[in-house]
Structure formats: structure tokens, C-alpha cells
Amino acid sequence: VNDYLAGRDAAWMGPVYEFLGLTAGYVKEGMGNAERQRAYEKDVTYLTAKESGFDFLRGFLALSSEELVQRPFRYAIIDEADSVLIDEARIPLVIAGNSDASGADAGLMAGIVKSLRLHEDYEADEEDRNVYLTQSGACKVEAVLQCDNLYEEKNLQFLVGLNNALHAEVLLKRDIDYIVRREKIELVDELTGRIADKRKWPYGLQEAIEAKEGIVSRTKGKILASITMQHFILQYPSICGMTGTAISSANEFLEKYGMNVVVVPTNRPCIREDHPDEVFESKGAKEAALTAEIVRVHKTGRPILIGTCSIEESEHLAGKLSEAKIACNILNAKNDELEARIIAEAGAVGAVTVSTNMAGRGTDIKLGGAGEQEHERVAGLGGLYVIGTNHNASLRIDRQLRGRAGRQGDPGSTRFFVSLEDELFKRYTISDRLRSIICSEAYDGAIDNPMLRKEISHAQRVVEGQNTAIRSTLNKYNEIIEQQRRIIFNRRLEVLLDRKPLKLMAERLCKRYKLLQPSVGEEMLQKAEKQVTLYFINSCWADYIDYISYIRESIHLTHLAGKNPVHEFNRLAVDAFDRLLEDIEDNIIHILSHAEITAAGIDMKKEGLEAPASTWTYLVDDGMEQLGLCALCRDPFSAAFQLPLFMVLLLSNRYLRKREKIKD
Structure with missing residues (x-):
């Protein structure tokens, strides 16, 4: 999940592995190549998925095999598997280098x-x-x-x-x-x-x-290489994972990764009590009832954890509690560095903790506080009381919040306070349908209507299903770029590891090749071609990514002209990739036709072929709502149909272009 846990768990489990005759290590951000190589050489290596992905992308920029830090992929065991494999599946990992900014001001x-x-x-x-x-x-x-x-x-x-x-x-x-x-x-x-x-x-x-x-x-920088989390993970021949909330995404695990979900029984029986939703017509009524409930329970000394949907809401609620003379701790993105301390005391007598979503906050809340000195007293009060102020678009996130109470057989209870004006219902235009169920009656307090609760639960499942369908469609939409990436990455690795002799200069520049061979030697000519080939694979691929990114910025606008955005993107991607392969060869030939080739190869700096002076890594938030890509998701059939056409279109394009060259 993070660098701290990678180092901690490697240290904890190291003696066990050593007892079994195995070695263990870990990788974290900031390590040098030598340290990384040693860690990857261990039998068991702990690290985050993104750190492994970034090392993979750095390998694409390597100029010698000694710069590669990873061994061939074998087996991946993933903690918080639903977060990494489902929620972050489409997030691209990126390595970028310096470039001049461009585009509109x-x-x-x-x-x-x-x-x-x-x-x-x-x-x-x-x-x-x-x-x-x-x-x-x-x-x-x-x-x-x-x-x-x-x-x-x-x-x-x-x-x-x-x-x-x-x-x-x-x-x-x-x-x-x-x-x-x-x-x-x-x-x-x-x-x-x-x-x-x-x-x-x-x-x-x-x-x-x-x-x-x-x-x-x-500095915006230029993307040199990227890969989505899903496509990176799928490079491991064997994958497994663990999480407490996988069962609701079982179909998605099977569809995306071919993984079955198995439920392991709890160590101790779960005695947590999940109360029905408290439903209100307006946000104001919900807020008043929520505050009153917190005041009532707080008087007993029972610890309370309140899960909110945003930083803004968490701070607003904390302000309301302050007005009611209730001290609380706030845990959100603005102070997440205090997480360990806040979570450690969230189960103490009288503790009130207001948090944004609890997903991925792996630390258990111990009844009685960090030392559990008053465990029995808090258990006697009913354990931790968890309140949700909104339902999430994902049922898994709701379950993760509920799961903070009643851990390891402890008592606890949960309840959600929701209103028909909540963002989830407004965004998906569900509010009006829910209001029709209560027959337009005015309610000041909670609405005790089992049919309404059932409809809310159904609406949440519909929203989650829509989001799953969108992820699935956009994944198919990205597949064509992934297939192109594999072709380029595999080609570069073959060149880097000298798996095949390079023949472009010998075939396309026969006279120059024969002229230089006696004085320079076969080995140095191969080295020169390797230098230039590695450079232009990187350079042309970066230009291609830049072009595809530019197309993706505006492809959704093509539906205004009556065109299908998916088909247009498919056509442009195939054409661009075809040109990319030709450009790599043409650029290599251009340099080899005039560059000075010595016993040391080619002076890349002299030829203006230097790699970026610095690079950095980051992740891209690839949400469709930020890109106007909704139009791309309206035709799932088209997205599914396009991938098998890629190779056919590519080959036919290349054939037609070669025929045109012959005619010319």
C-alpha cells in the first residue's frame, strides 16, 4: 500500500523467510539503482505496485542492460487488491522528461x-x-x-x-x-x-x-512512456491478492484478471450490528438529526467515528460539533500525516473522529485507545459506533467504513444518515424518483419507509453497475494503445539485450556499410546502429504519445460532426502507429547515413541526440468526467469490436503505403 508498510513488513517477515531458506527485501522511493537491483534479486520483494511500475518504465529508457533493475516478472501478491486492481486499474503510470510547454495559454x-x-x-x-x-x-x-x-x-x-x-x-x-x-x-x-x-x-x-x-x-514535461496499472499488473504470469471487500467485485476480478474470489471465514464471529439507514428529505434535516445523534451517544462515553464524503463536509461537520461543545479529531487529506496518531486514539472513551472515506486506512481502531487500557469499558458501552453521512457510489467503500466497527470479534454498530438531496442522488438524477415514493408528503424528521430504503439500496447498485460498465468500456478503448505499447517495448528490449543482429544499415545503406566495415569493424557498426535505434524508438514513441494525448483531448468533440469518437480514435491511432514505425526506420537511416562512426560508436551529443537531462514519474488521474469522454462510453460494442481490427488495419495500411512508394 505504501513505502512505510513495505519496509515494515519486510523487516517483520524477514526472519520467517530466512528460517525457510529464503531472502526478503524491499524497494521504496528514492533508492538508487544498485539498491533496487539487490532488492529485486531477493526471493521475496516488498514494494508498492506503482513503484514497481515506475521501475518498469525506467527500464524503457535504459541504454544498457546494466541499467535494468528488475528481473523477469513471475508472481505478484497484492494487498488491498480491490483498490489496486479495480479502483486504480485505469490509472496510467507515467515517466516524463523536460520539454517546452505548448498549447493554449x-x-x-x-x-x-x-x-x-x-x-x-x-x-x-x-x-x-x-x-x-x-x-x-x-x-x-x-x-x-x-x-x-x-x-x-x-x-x-x-x-x-x-x-x-x-x-x-x-x-x-x-x-x-x-x-x-x-x-x-x-x-x-x-x-x-x-x-x-x-x-x-x-x-x-x-x-x-x-x-x-x-x-x-x-514544467509540464513530455511523457516518455506510460502504462496503466491494470496492464502493468497483467505482465505478471501469476497474480493473487487479499482484501476484505472483494466479493461485490467478483465479476470484475474474473473479467479483467481471470481471478476467482474466495471468502475466508473470519477468525472470530462478527457481532457488529448494522442499523437501517436514517433517511431525510433535506440535507438540513439530516444534519440536525446527525448532530443530535452524536451528542446523545457522546454523553455515554462511547467512541464515535463519522465518515464523510469530502474535506469540505468533514470540516463543516467539525464546526457544527464545536458549536455543540464536542471536541473532535479531523482526519482528511489536509492532515493525513497525523493519521496514525488519530486512528490510534479513535477507539478511546469519549473519542469523536470525523474522517473522509476510510478506504485504504489499514490500521485497526483498538477499543480503549492505542494501549487498549479501557477495552472492556468501551466494549461494555457497545464498542465503536460508526456513522456514515452519505452513501458512496461504490458499495465496497460503504462496507469498508462499516468494517471499522466490530473488528476481531469486538462489539460495534453502524448507521448511515442520508438525504434525498445528497450528491450521489443528485448527480445520477435519482432524487426525483426517490421523492415520488414518499408521495410528496412533507417530512421534518426521518422517513420511516422500507420501500424507500430498498429503492436507495437498488439505486446505489445501479450506479455502481454503471461505473463498472464505464470502466469496462474505457478499458477496451485503451486496449489498442496497450497493444501498440507492447510492440514497441518488446522491440526495444530485443535491441537493448542484443537478441537479434541489427540489419537496417547493412540493408538500406549497403555502400556506406561496406566502406566503414574494414576500418570500424562489424561490432562497432552494430553498436552505432544500436545507439541510434534505442534513441529513436524512445523519441518517436514519445512523439506518438504526445500526438495520441492531443487526440484524446478533443476526440469527444467529433460527435458534434456526427462521427463516432471511438471509430475516429481507432482510425487515427492505427494511422499514427503506422507512421511511427516508418519514422523510426527513416530517422535511423538519416543519422547513420552521415554521422561520424568511430571505434567508440557515435557521439550522440554531437549529433544532437541526447536523452532528457532529467526525468520524473507520476500517475495520471484518468477520470472520464474530466475529459468529456462520456461519448466514448455510449457504444460499448464499438469499443469491443475495435481491438481485433488493429493488426488488420495496421498491416493493410503498411501494404498500401508500400505500394504507393513502389508506384512513385
Whole structure:
């Protein structure tokens, strides 16, 4: 889950492995190559999935086999498997290098958007999490930018920049989707409530948020290589995992990874009591009842844990409790460095803890506090009382919150307080249907209606099903790029490890090859071709990723022209990849035709072929709602159908182009 746990568990389990004749090590951020190589050489290596993924991407930039730190993949055991394999499946891991920033001025676009008015200049779609200009808004923007038609191809950078600025201004909320800390934008993981470490929004959206908040943008950089978490994990021939909340995602585990879910019985019987939802018509009524319930239970000394859906809500509730003279600890993305201390005391007598989502917070809450001195007293009071202030879009997250009570056979109870005005119901336009069940009667207090509770539970399952379908469709949409990545990565590894002799210079530059062979030698000619081949595979692939990223920024806009975005993306990706393969060969030939080749190979610096001076790694928050990709998800059949066509289209394109060259 994190570097701390990797080091801790390797130290804890090391003696056991040694007793069995095995070795154990760990990898964490900041380690050098030599340390990493030694850790990967161990029989058992502890590390986070993302750290292993970043090492894999660094291997794509290696210029010699000695720079590779990983051994061939064999077996992966994944803790918190639902979080890594399901929730983070589509998140791309990225390695980037220095480059000049390009694209529309994010500051200019942010200023334009702030002058626009809802309904008059733009419309926002809460259900699809999308926002778009009206005719009036387009005219205003065109006047400011002094362009005739915003939707012409020559103005595409303006359109993409404006689209990002609109999303940043209207859909992404401070203290809900992100926080501003130390003059940086830090994303909040909607499932865990924590800061999403090293994660950024893609395709110019990060710069749009920075412009919105008046923060100087860091160097954007150029993506050199990337891979989604799912595709990286699938490189391991054998995978298994563990988590307490996998059963509801059993079908997804089977579909994505071919993994079956097995439920292991608890060590001790679970005696936790899960109460029915307290349902209210308005947020105000819910808030009043929630505060009253906390005051009532707090008087008994029983510890209470309240799970909220955002930083904003957690701070608002803490303020209400302060007005009621109740001291509480707040655990959210703004102070997650205090997590261990806050969690350690959350089970103490009289403790009240307000937290954002508890997913991924692996520490158990011990009754009676960290030392469990008053365990029996707290158990006698009923154990930990867990309250949820909203239902989540994922049933698993609700179960993870409930699961904080009644651990290891301890007593405990849970209850959710929900209103028909909650964000989950509003976003998916469920509120009106729920209101119709109560026949428009006015309710000041809780609504005691079993049918309403049943409908809320059903609505939550429908929302979770929709999100699962979206993940599945977007995964198929990404498959074509993954297949292309495999081709390029495997080709580069063959060159790096000298698995096949390089013949391009001998075949395409016969005269120069024969001229240099006596003086330079076969080995040095191979070395020179290897140097240039490795460089241009990296360079051309980075250009290709840049182009595909640019296409993805705007592909959803093609439906305005009556085109299918999935088909258009498929066509463009195949054409671009075909050109990529040709460009690699053409660039290699161009350099080898004139570069000075000596006994030391080619002076890459002299030829202007230096690798980036510095690189860094991060993760991309690839949420479809931030990219306007809803149109891509409306045709699952098209997304599923496109992958088998990739190789056919690629081969036919190459054949037709070669025929054109022959005719010329």
C-alpha cells in the first residue's frame, strides 16, 4: 500500500523467510539503482505496485542492460487488491522528461471562463459530469480570441484549452476534488479521501486547475512512456491478492484478471450490528438529526467515528460539533500525516473522529485507545459506533467504513444518515424518483419507509453497475494503445539485450556499410546502429504519445460532426502507429547515413541526440468526467469490436503505403 508498510513488513517477515531458506527485501522511493537491483534479486520483494511500475518504465529508457533493475516478472501478491486492481486499474503510470510547454495559454482561458455565465454562455450536465458552450458563449469567446470560428481545425488548441478551463472552473471543486497546499495542487482520491500521491490530471487539465487557483504552473514535461496499472499488473504470469471487500467485485476480478474470489471465514464471529439507514428529505434535516445523534451517544462515553464524503463536509461537520461543545479529531487529506496518531486514539472513551472515506486506512481502531487500557469499558458501552453521512457510489467503500466497527470479534454498530438531496442522488438524477415514493408528503424528521430504503439500496447498485460498465468500456478503448505499447517495448528490449543482429544499415545503406566495415569493424557498426535505434524508438514513441494525448483531448468533440469518437480514435491511432514505425526506420537511416562512426560508436551529443537531462514519474488521474469522454462510453460494442481490427488495419495500411512508394 505504501513505502512505510513495505519496509515494515519486510523487516517483520524477514526472519520467517530466512528460517525457510529464503531472502526478503524491499524497494521504496528514492533508492538508487544498485539498491533496487539487490532488492529485486531477493526471493521475496516488498514494494508498492506503482513503484514497481515506475521501475518498469525506467527500464524503457535504459541504454544498457546494466541499467535494468528488475528481473523477469513471475508472481505478484497484492494487498488491498480491490483498490489496486479495480479502483486504480485505469490509472496510467507515467515517466516524463523536460520539454517546452505548448498549447493554449491556461491563464488566458481561465480568465475568459470566469467571465462566462451559466445557462447563458454554457450549460453543465451534472449526470454526465460534462460542461459545454452555448452559441452565445462561443460568440463571446471568439470575440476575445479574435478568431472567426472556434470550432475550425486551426483553432483546436483554443477549443481544447477552453474545454479544460470550463471543466476546471465548473466541475472540479476545491476541498472536494483537490486541495491547495504549499503552492501546489494536490488531488484527493475520491475513494480513500487521501491525497493521491504523485497524481496529476491529464491533457492540460492540471494546468487549467493551476491557472484557476492562480498558481504558477510547474514544467509540464513530455511523457516518455506510460502504462496503466491494470496492464502493468497483467505482465505478471501469476497474480493473487487479499482484501476484505472483494466479493461485490467478483465479476470484475474474473473479467479483467481471470481471478476467482474466495471468502475466508473470519477468525472470530462478527457481532457488529448494522442499523437501517436514517433517511431525510433535506440535507438540513439530516444534519440536525446527525448532530443530535452524536451528542446523545457522546454523553455515554462511547467512541464515535463519522465518515464523510469530502474535506469540505468533514470540516463543516467539525464546526457544527464545536458549536455543540464536542471536541473532535479531523482526519482528511489536509492532515493525513497525523493519521496514525488519530486512528490510534479513535477507539478511546469519549473519542469523536470525523474522517473522509476510510478506504485504504489499514490500521485497526483498538477499543480503549492505542494501549487498549479501557477495552472492556468501551466494549461494555457497545464498542465503536460508526456513522456514515452519505452513501458512496461504490458499495465496497460503504462496507469498508462499516468494517471499522466490530473488528476481531469486538462489539460495534453502524448507521448511515442520508438525504434525498445528497450528491450521489443528485448527480445520477435519482432524487426525483426517490421523492415520488414518499408521495410528496412533507417530512421534518426521518422517513420511516422500507420501500424507500430498498429503492436507495437498488439505486446505489445501479450506479455502481454503471461505473463498472464505464470502466469496462474505457478499458477496451485503451486496449489498442496497450497493444501498440507492447510492440514497441518488446522491440526495444530485443535491441537493448542484443537478441537479434541489427540489419537496417547493412540493408538500406549497403555502400556506406561496406566502406566503414574494414576500418570500424562489424561490432562497432552494430553498436552505432544500436545507439541510434534505442534513441529513436524512445523519441518517436514519445512523439506518438504526445500526438495520441492531443487526440484524446478533443476526440469527444467529433460527435458534434456526427462521427463516432471511438471509430475516429481507432482510425487515427492505427494511422499514427503506422507512421511511427516508418519514422523510426527513416530517422535511423538519416543519422547513420552521415554521422561520424568511430571505434567508440557515435557521439550522440554531437549529433544532437541526447536523452532528457532529467526525468520524473507520476500517475495520471484518468477520470472520464474530466475529459468529456462520456461519448466514448455510449457504444460499448464499438469499443469491443475495435481491438481485433488493429493488426488488420495496421498491416493493410503498411501494404498500401508500400505500394504507393513502389508506384512513385
